[in-house]
Amino acid sequence: MSLDANDVNKIAHLARLRIEEADVPGYAAQLSEILDLVEQMNAVDTRDVPPMAHPLDAVQRLRPDVVSETDQRDHFQTIAPQTEAGLYLVPKVIE
Amino acid sequence: MSWEIVIGLEVHAQLATQSKIFSGASTAFGAAPNTQACAVDLGLPGVLPVLNEKAVEMAVRFGLAIDAELGHRSVFARKNYFYPDLPKGYQISQFELPIVGKGHVEISPDDGTTKTIGVTRAHLEEDAGKSLHEDFQGLTGIDLNRAGTPLLEIVSEPDMRSVKEAVAYAKKIHQIVVYLGICDGNMQEGSFRVDANVSIRPMGQEKLGTRTELKNINSFRFLEKALNYEIDRQIDIVEGGGRIVQETRLYDADKDETRSMRSKEEANDYRYFPDPDLLPVVLDQELIEAVRAALPELPDAKRARFSAEFGLSAYDAEVLAATRPLADYFEAVVAAGTEPKLAANWVMGDLSGALNKAGLDITDSPVAAAQLAGMIARIMDNTISGKIAKEVFEAMWREGGDADAIIDAKGLKQITDTGALESIVDKIIADNSKQVEQYRAAEEHKRGKMIGFFVGQIMKATQGKANPQQINQLLNAKLNG
Structure with missing residues (x-):
């Protein structure tokens, strides 16, 4: 299976990655190789193999429902580009 | 042409935990912005989610209450989503293996009928933060206090055939989650939110029509109004020769209309995949039985x-x-x-x-x-x-x-002493000889009404304290005797 430039640009957009136009053919070739590998694996009969959700053979540990975090807003906001009235400010996202 | 309405609802119920689903930050409503958003909620590098056991238990409670298949092994997935109200760039949700599988609830819309509505699934996920679009000189303010609040998303089958049924179903789910104590049900504060999928099809047609999804509905009354508006809109379009476009529409309560949201993201490109930060959740039978044993009596059982x-x-x-x-x-x-x-x-x-x-x-x-x-x-x-x-x-x-x-x-004690009542009755009869004469002259079937006059007089004389049965007996005896 091979991806073309359009596929690469679409994937980049969905992942919000900015890529250089000159790099697109290279990415297309590399991603196509990965898909080829998947294609090879597809040939293996996996009818009786349950899908793996996680490589570790373990189950999720749960934590008790207790508030353990204190307010560190001022600390966190020192690295925010812009804040006001306790809010993080970002470019307008309204539709 | 007569149209059949097909409605399915997605309910987001905020679970009433103290802390968030994957972090130890508080979920209390109304705190100052971002004071309850910790490193995990902010999606800072290097943090890991740890699942809240109470959220799991509450989901199980709901599953048992709707007689659902429980996912003995459920998996969290990342739903890719680029909005600043979830700074990680994805929402942790469940996709292929939800914690609660197929179940059902009974509804009884006002018309006295009952109907079973299928619940397709219910899954755990994290809520997003809030975006504030006013007052920031063209920028958006983000409050992440709500980010990471546990949600149970309850998805129904498209089983509802009228607005009435849809409202009855939403109210039923609301009643159940509040009864179970897993959600405070406060719709104004957004603890219980309803999205509706609506389509129409010619009566008798099997194939479903193209649906629209209605969002931003925060009361049962608005649910009814939004559905009515949207159904009329769809019928107008189809009868005018047009086609329904599959899209998400926002309900505007002030204008009482729904309007198109520009497509949020290429609809099916959420690219879910299992979250490598979280292991599968396994419900053991012991936990399920413990939750079952602690279930409160539910509304249907209580009513019966x-x-x-x-x-x-x-x-x-x-x-x-x-x-x-x-x-x-x-x-x-x-x-x-x-x-x-x-x-x-x-x-x-x-x-x-x-x-x-x-x-x-x-x-x-x-x-x-x-x-x-x-x-x-x-x-x-x-x-x-x-x-x-x-x-x-x-x-x-x-x-x-x-x-x-x-x-x-x-001094409100009723007068039940027969002697005392008798003297009062005698006095009233003596004082109203004209009415007594009329009463005795009247035909039998009219007397019942006329006796009311004497009862009234006695009640007036006793400030309502005379025992009504005794008075009736005494009056009957004396007037008819």
């Missing part, structure tokens, strides 16, 4: 029991079982030894009326169940009449105290 055990009408049972606090109050009044029907009348009548008027919840009632029961006991033993009881009730409501003390202090 109120009818069977107390002989209440379907309507009375429904009203009294509507919320747990009201049902508990009623049962406390009955447990004190009062006659259930009489207790139901007082709880649904004078008490509910007074609470409504004062804008109070049953849990804040100034008249406690024991007080009301004490007063009803005095009606039952004929110390006071039902009419005088209203006066006693008002006094309890205003000033507190128990019924016996009020009856004593105000």
Whole structure:
């Protein structure tokens, strides 16, 4: 299976990655190789193999429902580009 | 052309945990912006989610309540989503293996019918933060206090065929989650949110029409209005030769209309994949049985029991079982030894009326169940009449105290002494000789009404304290004798 430039640009957009136009053919070739590998694996009969959700053979540990975090807003906001009235400010996202 | 309406609902219920689903930050509503958003909620590098056991238990509670298949092994997935209200760039949700599988609920829309509505699934996920679009010179303000609040998303089958059924289903789910104590149900604060998928098709057609999804509905009344508007809009388009576009539409309560949201993200490009930060969740049978054992009696069961055990009408049972606090109050009044029907009348009548008027919840009632029961006991033993009881009730409501003390202090005890009543009856008969003559001259079937005049006079003379049955007996004996 091979991806073309359009596929690469679409994937980049969905992942919000900015890529250089000159790099697109290279990415297309590399991603196509990965898909080829998947294609090879597809040939293996996996009818009786349950899908793996996680490589570790373990189950999720749960934590008790207790508030353990204190307010560190001022600390966190020192690295925010812009804040006001306790809010993080970002470019307008309204539709 | 006659159209069939097809509706499915997605309910997001915020789970009433103390801390967030994957972090130890508080979920309390109304805190100053971002004071309850910790490193995990902010998606800072290097943090890891750790699942809240209470959120899991609450999801199980819901699953058991709707008789659902529980996902003995469920998996969290990342739903890719680039909005600053979830700074990680994805929402942790569940996709292929949700914690709650297929279940069902019974609804009874007002028309007296009942219908089973399928619940496709319910899964755990994290809520997003809030975006504030005003007042920031062209920028958006982000408050992440809500980010990471546990949500149970409850997805129904497209089983509803009218707006009435959709509203009844939404109310039913609301009642169940509140009864279970897993959600506070507050729609104004967004603790319980409803999205609706709506389509129309020609009556008799099998294939579903193209649907639209309605969002931003924060009350049952708006759900009804939004659905009505959207159904009319779709019918107009199709009858005008147009086609419905699959899209998400926002309900605008001020304008009472739905309008298209620009497509949020290429719809099916959420590119879910299992979250490598979280292991599969396994529900062991022990946990499930422990949760089952602790389930409260649910509204349907309570209603049925109120009818069977107390002989209440379907309507009375429904009203009294509507919320747990009201049902508990009623049962406390009955447990004190009062006659259930009489207790139901007082709880649904004078008490509910007074609470409504004062804008109070049953849990804040100034008249406690024991007080009301004490007063009803005095009606039952004929110390006071039902009419005088209203006066006693008002006094309890205003000033507190128990019924016996009020009856004593105000001298409201019913006159049941036959000798005393007889002399009053004699006096009224003597003072109203003209009416007595008319009564005796009247035909038998008219007398029943006319006797009311004498009863009225006696009640006036005794400030309502005469025992009505005894008066009737005495009057009958004396006037007809």
